Amino acid sequence: MKSGILAAAAAAVVVTAGAGAHAGLLDTVKSRGFVQCGVNAGLPGFGNPDSAGNWTGLDVDFCRAVAVAIFNDPTKIKFTPLSAQQRFPAIQSGEVDVLSRNTTVTLTRDTSVGLNFAPVTYYDGQGFMVNKKLGVKSAKELNGATVCVQSGTTTELNLADYFRSNNMEYKPVVIESEAEVNAAYFAGRCDVRTADVSDLAATRGSVASGAEDHVILPEVISKEPLAPAVRHGDDQWFDIVKWSINVTIQAEEFGITSKNVDEFVNSKNPDILRFLGTTPGMGKALGVDEKYAYNIIKKVGNYGEIFDRNVGPATPLKLERGLNALWTKGGLQYTAPFR
Amino acid sequence: MATETRTARGASVPGGSSFSLSDPTVRAVVYQILVVGAVVLVGWFLISNTLDNLARRSIATGYSFLEREAAFGIGEHLIDYSPKDTYGRAFLVGVLNTLKVSIIGIILATIIGTLVGVARLSSNWLIARLASAYVEIVRNIPPLLQLFFWYALVSDGLPPVRSALNPLPGVFLSQRGLIVPAPSADPVWKMMGIAALVAVVLTIAIRFWAKARQAKTGQIFPVGWTALGLILGLPLVAYIAGGAPVALDMPVLKGFNFAGGMVISPEFFAILTGLTVYTSAFIAEVVRSGIIAVNWGQTEAARALGLPSGPTLRLVILPQALRVIVPPLTSQYLNLTKNSSLALAIGYPDLVSIANTTLNQTGQAIEGVTMIMGTYLSISLSISLFMNWYNKRIALVER
Numbered sequence: 088m089k090s091g092i093l094a095a096a097a098a099a100v101v102v103t104a105g106a107g108a109h110a111g112l113l114d115t116v117k118s119r120g121f122v123q124c125g126v127n128a129g130l131p132g133f134g135n136p137d138s139a140g141n142w143t144g145l146d147v148d149f150c151r152a153v154a155v156a157i158f159n160d161p162t163k164i165k166f167t168p169l170s171a172q173q174r175f176p177a178i179q180s181g182e183v184d185v186l187s188r189n190t191t192v193t194l195t196r197d198t199s200v201g202l203n204f205a206p207v208t209y210y211d212g213q214g215f216m217v218n219k220k221l222g223v224k225s226a227k228e229l230n231g232a233t234v235c236v237q238s239g240t241t242t243e244l245n246l247a248d249y250f251r252s253n254n255m256e257y258k259p260v261v262i263e264s265e266a267e268v269n270a271a272y273f274a275g276r277c278d279v280r281t282a283d284v285s286d287l288a289a290t291r292g293s294v295a296s297g298a299e300d301h302v303i304l305p306e307v308i309s310k311e312p313l314a315p316a317v318r319h320g321d322d323q324w325f326d327i328v329k330w331s332i333n334v335t336i337q338a339e340e341f342g343i344t345s346k347n348v349d350e351f352v353n354s355k356n357p358d359i360l361r362f363l364g365t366t367p368g369m370g371k372a373l374g375v376d377e378k379y380a381y382n383i384i385k386k387v388g389n390y391g392e393i394f395d396r397n398v399g400p401a402t403p404l405k406l407e408r409g410l411n412a413l414w415t416k417g418g419l420q421y422t423a424p425f426r
Numbered sequence: 427m428a429t430e431t432r433t434a435r436g437a438s439v440p441g442g443s444s445f446s447l448s449d450p451t452v453r454a455v456v457y458q459i460l461v462v463g464a465v466v467l468v469g470w471f472l473i474s475n476t477l478d479n480l481a482r483r484s485i486a487t488g489y490s491f492l493e494r495e496a497a498f499g500i501g502e503h504l505i506d507y508s509p510k511d512t513y514g515r516a517f518l519v520g521v522l523n524t525l526k527v528s529i530i531g532i533i534l535a536t537i538i539g540t541l542v543g544v545a546r547l548s549s550n551w552l553i554a555r556l557a558s559a560y561v562e563i564v565r566n567i568p569p570l571l572q573l574f575f576w577y578a579l580v581s582d583g584l585p586p587v588r589s590a591l592n593p594l595p596g597v598f599l600s601q602r603g604l605i606v607p608a609p610s611a612d613p614v615w616k617m618m619g620i621a622a623l624v625a626v627v628l629t630i631a632i633r634f635w636a637k638a639r640q641a642k643t644g645q646i647f648p649v650g651w652t653a654l655g656l657i658l659g660l661p662l663v664a665y666i667a668g669g670a671p672v673a674l675d676m677p678v679l680k681g682f683n684f685a686g687g688m689v690i691s692p693e694f695f696a697i698l699t700g701l702t703v704y705t706s707a708f709i710a711e712v713v714r715s716g717i718i719a720v721n722w723g724q725t726e727a728a729r730a731l732g733l734p735s736g737p738t739l740r741l742v743i744l745p746q747a748l749r750v751i752v753p754p755l756t757s758q759y760l761n762l763t764k765n766s767s768l769a770l771a772i773g774y775p776d777l778v779s780i781a782n783t784t785l786n787q788t789g790q791a792i793e794g795v796t797m798i799m800g801t802y803l804s805i806s807l808s809i810s811l812f813m814n815w816y817n818k819r820i821a822l823v824e825r
Contacts, residue, residue, distance in 0.1 A: 172782050176791045179485060199486035200789030221682075231681040233602065238770070238779065239786035243498045247509035250499075258683070259499040260693065261783070262773040271773065274581040275601045276692065278682045319483045 112317075112324040113157070113374055116184060121163045124150035125183035128168035129265060131289045132398040132406075133189050133209075142166045145397040146187040149208050149315055149332055152387045153185055156331045156379040161386050170263060171239035175200055178318050185328055187315040189283065191241045202316040205329045206336070209398075210410035210419050212307035213245045214284040216291065219300050221278060226306035230255040235277035237261075237268045245309040246281050283311045285398065285406060292403030327373055333422040334380045337362060338389035340413055340422070345388040348381060362425045369425055380425075390420060476792070491788045492517070498783055500775045502691055513784050520780030521801055527694065527776065528763040528805070531701040535762060536755075538702065539709025546714050557710065564707035569765050572704055577696035577772040587683060596676045598684060603695065607674040608688040614668030621664040625656040632656075693774035697766065705762040712758065716751035717743070748820045756813035760806050767802075777801055 116122055126146055127134035134144040151161040167183050178186040179201055189211075190196070192204045215234075217223045226249070236243055238261045250257045260277055262268040269290050272280040280287065284303060291298050315332065317325050338344070341359055343351050351359050360366040363381045370377035387393065394411060398404045412418025447453055480487050492514035499509050504522045507515060546557035564572075581601050585591060590600035596607040609615065629652070636647035677687030720743050728738040769776040778798055785794030 172786055175786065175789055179483065179789075179791070195787070195789065198484070201480075201483045201485035229682075231683055231685070233683060238783050243783060244787065247497055247499045251509060257499065259501050260773045261501065261775065261779065263770050263779075263782070267771065268773075271581060274578075275586045276581045319485075 112184060112321045113327065116157060120158075121165050122150065122154045122157065122185065123165050123167060123183045124153070125167050125169045125174055125177050125186040125188055126150065127188045127265075128170060130189060130286060131293050132285065132402060132404045133289065134166075134168070134187070136166075136168075143397065145209060145393060146189060146313075146315070148387055148393045148397065149335075150185055150187045152331045152335060152383045153328055155382045155386045156327060156334075156373075156375050159376060159379075159382045159386075171237055172263060175202075178202065178316060181318070184324070185315050185317055189286070189313045190316055191283075191311045192314050192316075193241060196316070201319045203319060203325045205315045205317070205325070206332045206422065207312040207314045207419075208332060209285065209313040211283040211285050211311040211313055213242055213281060213309040213311055214287055214307050215304045216272075216280045216282075216287045216301050217278060217304065218275075219302055223304065226304045226308065227253060227255075229257065229279060231257070232278040233258045233260060233276070234279045234281055235260050235262070235268050235272040236281050237265055238263050240282075241309070241311065242282055249308045283313070285404070288404045288406055289398075292405065323374055327375060330373055330425075331379070331383060333425070334362075334383045335387070335390040335393060336413070336420050336422040337425055338380070338384045339391045339420075340415065343384055343389060344392055345385055348384045352381065358425070480792075486788070486790060487793070489793055491784075491790060491793070494788075496784070496787075498787065500780065501773070502689075502694065502775060513788070516780050516784065517777065517797065520775060520777035523774070523780075524763075524766050524769075524776045524778075524801075525805070527697055527701065527766050527769070527774070531698055531705065531762050531766070532759050534698070534702040535705040535709055535758070538706035539758075540713050542706060542710035543713030544717070546710060547717060561707045561710050564703055565711075569700060569704045570768050570771060573696055573700040573768055573772050576699045577692060580692035580695060588679070590679075590684075596674070596687070598677060598679075601692065602683060602689070603692045604690040605677045605684045605687045606690075607676045608686070610671070610673040610675045612668070612671045612673070614665060614671055617664045617668055618661040621660040622657060625653075625660040628656055629653040691774075693769070693772055696772050697769045697774045697776075700768075701762050701765055704765070705758055708758050708761070709755065712751055712754045713747075715754075716747040719750040720746045745820060746822075749817075749822055752813060752817045752820065756810060756817070759809050759813065763805055763809065764802060 124147075126142065126144070129135050130144070132144055134142065134146045136142050147166065150164060150166070154164040155161050157163075167177065169177050169183075169186075169188055174186055174188050174190065175196075177183050186202070187208075189209070191211075192207065196202050197204060215226050215229065217229075223229065229250075234246060234257050236246055236259055243259070243261065246257070246259065260268075260271060262271060269280070271277060273294065280290065282290070284307060287303050291301050291303070294301075315328060317328055338348075341351070341356075341362070343359070343363075348363070352363055352365055354360060354363075354365075357366065361369060363384075364370055364377040364379065367377045370379050373379070376382065388396070390413075391408075394408065395401065398406045400407065408416075408418060410419050412420065414421040445452065447456070477487060493512055495509075496511055496513045496516040497509045498516070500507055500516060500519055502523065503519045504526060505515075505519060507519050542557045542560055545553050546561065548554045548557070580603070584599060584601050587600045587602045590598040590602075590605075592598055598605045629649075632647075632652055633649050636649050640646055675686045677684040679685075724742055724746065725738060728742040733741070766776055767778040770779040770782065773779075781794045781798045785791045788794075
């Protein structure tokens with residue numbers, strides 16, 4: 088909490104100090120030598136440091152893609168763990184260059200919070216998790232329940248809207264830190280834990296024992312398109328972040344992976360040649376290396392690889408592709424063409 | 427700005443013609459104006475620059491968001507609140523929750539602190555050592571950890587809601603907190619409130635009258651007993667006149683939770699206990715130092731005059747001890763109030779918690795933070811003002 092306030096206060100100061108700095112963020116980042124990326128402080132599968140301090144996760148990998156596009160090095164990056172409260176002041180003030188922290192795209196955030204959102208990296212929705220012992224089969228049966236929810240998220244609003252529109256009562260227990268709110272739920276302080284379904288899966292997968300005692304109810308009560316964000320006012324930087332993410336989606340569509348990317352460098356398909364930079368033009372337009380797409384695929388992987396590695400069926404989260412399958416396979420992941 | 431300063435400087439010169447920087451009075455005034463001017467200039471620069479940059483990044487500014495619908499729920503509220511209400515009302519709910527925990531906390535911490543402080547001076551070895559241990563352990567552990575401790579004690583230590591402890595009929599103790607029967611809604615409660623208020627006003631009036639009479643005639647009027655009788659008696663009369671309703675709103679397990687009754691939530695319990703215990707240790711030390719500061723000779727002198735031990739304490743020892751106690755006690759009250767912002771960590775919806783949610787939903791961090799700062803400043807200054815007034819009243823009158 089304290090740090091949330093500090094971050095906000097710091098935002099005020101830094102916004103002030105940053106007056107008149109007109110140099111593009113790309114130049115600033117290049118001369119600094121690394122990308123500053125705001126991530127979740129501890130959400131397995133999305134942004135989570137391991138015991139050695141290495142960051143892993145879906146959100147983390149998309150930040151690495153940006154670092155590779157600029158420096159051709161996924162380690163030229165500094166991760167700043169941010170709470171839900173700290174994230175907007177951090178991006179507004181310039182403490183981070185990219186906010187990649189399972190953040191839902193909304194109109195308010197796109198406008199009055201002052202953000203620009205890159206393509207959606209994970210299509211999510213809000214759900215409810217309950218203990219099996221309660222015998223609840225549907226969210227419609229939750230009238231009167233006590234609900235554990237993290238503060239400063241769209242979740243809080245969706246929760247209120249859902250209960251209001253279904254004429255149900257609830258009692259919120261709002262706690263700032265993800266770890267504390269989960270602890271309160273598992274201790275039995277609340278009947279229900281609500282969050283994005285991916286978050287619930289991660290929470291359930293992270294408990295030491297008894298994961299099978301908890302069920303995620305079938306209702307998904309909201310659309311939660313999670314996307315990285317940059318702040319208003321630097322179009323070139325926005326473009327770089329946007330098209331670094333698009334690279335991973337396009338690569339999967341072409342069937343290019345980190346393992347076989349070298350085979351495609353001299354492909355017969357002119358689309359792929361342009362995409363990988365064998366035919367120059369795309370990199371220059373963005374202001375980065377012509378082979379940036381090749382580098383991202385080689386060092387970070389395509390969207391499918393990133394998904395499977397962090398949240399896929401082989402991980403503790405056990406999430407299916409679902410909405411996050413490519414558009415060619417019935418999902419929503421789609422990118423504008425590279426030309 | 428610079429022109430303004432020059433005009434102001436010119437205007438400040440008394441007489442105008444005898445302007446000289448070698449005159450210490452003139453110099454002092456000029457320097458003060460320059461310093462104030464510089465401070466205003468820097469403040470103006472910071473504010474306008476911030477606004478300018480916010481506008482350039484098209485981040486919304488201003489407080490108009492307070493009139494928009496909040497659309498989030500709050501766990502406990504002293505006034506009616508639903509997600510349909512505005513951000514402004516949500517903030518008010520937070521302020522009241524902060525005041526609630528602060529006021530109850532201050533009262534309890536003062537009582538416990540005084541008892542422990544006196545106990546530490548006790549001639550009984552065991553009591554004195556126990557009090558010392560309490561003070562040393564409690565004041566040397568950070569308050570946030572203590573909050574987590576009290577919160578875990580409830581949420582991990584008590585049984586789940588469906589197997590709640592039921593020590594008395596209608597009283598349930600579980601992870602959802604302490605639920606007790608509440609008197610059913612009845613107009614009589616409002617009447618009793620008014621009666622109590624009338625009693626307080628009457629007491630104050632009687633006190634003035636008694637003082638004036640004592641000054642004139644020397645007769646002592648038993649104000650204390652009269653006050654007690656009025657404050658207990660008037661509401662009781664109102665209660666009986668209102669038909670003496672005895673209906674209780676009994677809590678029943680319905681669905682997920684208990685319905686009806688009054689609830690002391692685990693969050694409120696944890697924040698109140700944490701703050702009370704932590705601050706009481708400091709107050710104990712303040713009280714102890716105050717009592718030690720009064721010379722033993724004062725007690726002996728009072729006894730030599732034939733004063734009984736009650737008036738000795740009330741009229742001789744306490745007035746002198748309070749002079750030492752009150753200023754540091756004010757600091758402790760302020761600390762307790764400000765520490766209540768730790769509530770966010772355990773989910774008690776205090777003003778910081780709600781302002782944080784608000785500034786997250788609206789993205790208006792600067793406005794949210796200024797509101798938090800402004801509110802704490804107002805609460806703290808009010809406590810300071812009251813305590814300073816009290817301090818002045820009891821201060822040693824020097825002639």
